Amino acid sequence: MTAALTAFAQGADSHDFAVHHAGVAAEHLLKAYLSSLHPALTVEAKDFDSLLHATGHGTHASAPASRAKTIGLVEAHARAHKILRKQIPVDQRALLPVANARNGVAHSGIHDIAEASPVTRLSGPGGSDAPAGCHTRRMSMESAHGRAVDPEELLLRTDWSSVEHCCPNVAPATPAILRQLLDDDARNQGPALRDLQHAVTHQNTFYSATAPAASFVAAILGHPRTLAIVTDKRRGEASHSAEEPGFFLRVGLLAWLGSTAEDANEESPAGYAVDIEAFRVLRPTLFDANHPFLTDREPEIRRAALASALPLLTSPLLAHHVDSLRKDVHALAADDSPYRRGAIETLARWGEDVTPFQQDMDMQVHAEGCTDDPPF
Numbered sequence: 001m002t003a004a005l006t007a008f009a010q011g012a013d014s015h016d017f018a019v020h021h022a023g024v025a026a027e028h029l030l031k032a033y034l035s036s037l038h039p040a041l042t043v044e045a046k047d048f049d050s051l052l053h054a055t056g057h058g059t060h061a062s063a064p065a066s067r068a069k070t071i072g073l074v075e076a077h078a079r080a081h082k083i084l085r086k087q088i089p090v091d092q093r094a095l096l097p098v099a100n101a102r103n104g105v106a107h108s109g110i111h112d113i114a115e116a117s118p119v120t121r122l123s124g125p126g127g128s129d130a131p132a133g134c135h136t137r138r139m140s141m142e143s144a145h146g147r148a149v150d151p152e153e154l155l156l157r158t159d160w161s162s163v164e165h166c167c168p169n170v171a172p173a174t175p176a177i178l179r180q181l182l183d184d185d186a187r188n189q190g191p192a193l194r195d196l197q198h199a200v201t202h203q204n205t206f207y208s209a210t211a212p213a214a215s216f217v218a219a220i221l222g223h224p225r226t227l228a229i230v231t232d233k234r235r236g237e238a239s240h241s242a243e244e245p246g247f248f249l250r251v252g253l254l255a256w257l258g259s260t261a262e263d264a265n266e267e268s269p270a271g272y273a274v275d276i277e278a279f280r281v282l283r284p285t286l287f288d289a290n291h292p293f294l295t296d297r298e299p300e301i302r303r304a305a306l307a308s309a310l311p312l313l314t315s316p317l318l319a320h321h322v323d324s325l326r327k328d329v330h331a332l333a334a335d336d337s338p339y340r341r342g343a344i345e346t347l348a349r350w351g352e353d354v355t356p357f358q359q360d361m362d363m364q365v366h367a368e369g370c371t372d373d374p375p376f
Contacts, residue, residue, distance in 0.1 A: 023073055028157075030076035033084075041079060044069040065152060066160055066175035151182050154219055158212040165209045166202035171195055174209040178216050181249070182225045190230030193252045201256070204263045206271030211278035214260060217253050218282075218289035226250040251304040254293065257286055258308030262342075265314050283315040294328070306332055307339035310346045322350065333357045 034041035043050040049061040050068040058065055071079070081088050160175045171177070172195055180192035200213045220226060229246040260279065263269050269276050290312070293305035306328055312318055313325075332343035334357065344357045 027073040027076055030073070030080045031070065033080055034076060037083070042070050042076070044071060066155060066173065066179075068156065069161070070159060151179065151216075151220060151223075154216055155179065158216075160209075160212075163208035163212060165199040165207045165213075166205065167199055171199035174200060174213055178213060181217070181253070182220060182223060184225070186228040186230050186249075189225070189228050189249050190232045190252075193230065193249060193256070194232040197256055201260050201263070204270055206263070206269060206275040206279060208272075208275050208278075210260065210271075210275060211282055214257060214279060214282055214286065217257060218286050221250060221253060221289050221293065226253060248298070248301060250293070251300055254290065254301070254304040254308040257290070258304075258311055258342075261286065261308070261311035265311050280315070283312045284317050287312045287315075287318050287321070294325075303332060303335070303337055303339055307342050310342060313346075326350075 031042045038054075040051060040054040043054045045051075047069040049063040050070070052058055052061040053065045053068050077088075077090075081091070155175050155178065158175075160173065163174070165171065165174055172180075177192050177195045177199065180188050181196070183189050183192065196213065196217075200207065200209055226249045228249045230249045230252065231246050232252075261283065264276060264279050264283075287309060290305050290309045293301050294309065296302045296305065306325070309321075309325070310329065313322055329343050329346055332339055333347055333354070334340075335343075340357075344354050347357070348354045
């Protein structure tokens with residue numbers, strides 16, 4: 001909801017983004033309340049497989065949980081209103097501008113400008129209070145670092161049928177890719193990372209699945225299985241070398257988040273504006289997820305975390321972290337690692353003299369004839 005109000009404050013050019021996120025936030029809030037009573041209250045009543053999953057009997061379902069069909073905003077409001085009644089001051093008539101504007105942007109890329117103001121009034125102070133008894137959890141490292149995360153529960157937070165990556169008929173579905181990242185076999189985890197890179201952000205493009213995938217990846221960074229040593233080779237796939245060098249999956253995930261953040265910082269990123277902005281508003285959350293690993297005991301994870309954090313700092317909400325990271329960025333810029341160039345470019349963006357670092361790098365390139373490649 002904060003993202004919606006921020007976008008509305010930026011003027012008419014951002015109203016489509018504002019109404020879209022106001023609608024999504026309202027839907028998630030209502031579903032969170034219904035789920036706190038019982039998950040079955042959020043699924044389509046006529047979809048039996050979805051009901052089986054929601055009632056804990058998913059083993060009998062003929063479709064996976066990732067295909068569960070849930071209700072939309074209007075129905076979620078209707079169900080919650082029947083339970084809470086006067087505790088929800090917004091009736092269905094007042095809700096319709098939110099639903100109509102959100103659906104217009106999501107499905108057609110347009111909305112009635114006249115509906116923008118009612119939407120923001122409903123989204124503002126007093127209109128965004130959680131229903132009584134509703135306890136929601138923010139998807140950040142506070143919920144993933146230090147205690148167990150349920151990947152299936154995280155996946156159910158997104159209606160994956162409404163988003164897509166580049167190649168829905170070729171690559172695995174996004175939730176299948178994300179689920180396989182935490183497979184108990186490292187030989188499956190590495191290829192899942194490659195699918196994440198090649199499908200969810202194909203050719204540096206933002207898709208509707210990019211932001212929710214990034215949220216999931218951020219939330220699982222602390223999962224023990226991200227410490228698996230992986231390569232991106234599939235079983236039986238030929239390698240160009242006798243021994244394919246492995247790396248921590250956590251390093252690869254941090255690198256993916258960082259490179260996607262770099263793409264979002266471009267003047268004209270590839271993809272639809274709503275998908276790009278959906279990722280950009282995640283930057284504070286991604287930084288929070290990244291932050292614990294800036295002091296990780298594994299040097300490679302520390303360096304990857306810092307390199308991943310740097311493009312996120314372009315968000316005005318994160319500018320206050322610059323001074324506390326400056327010393328570490330200087331060290332990374334002087335380090336002989338694949339992240340060196342990004343650190344130098346960051347220092348230059350901060351207005352620092354990077355001539356000594358550039359001269360040193362030029363000498364290294366001249367001596368070796370090439371630059372280092374990332375370890376993944």
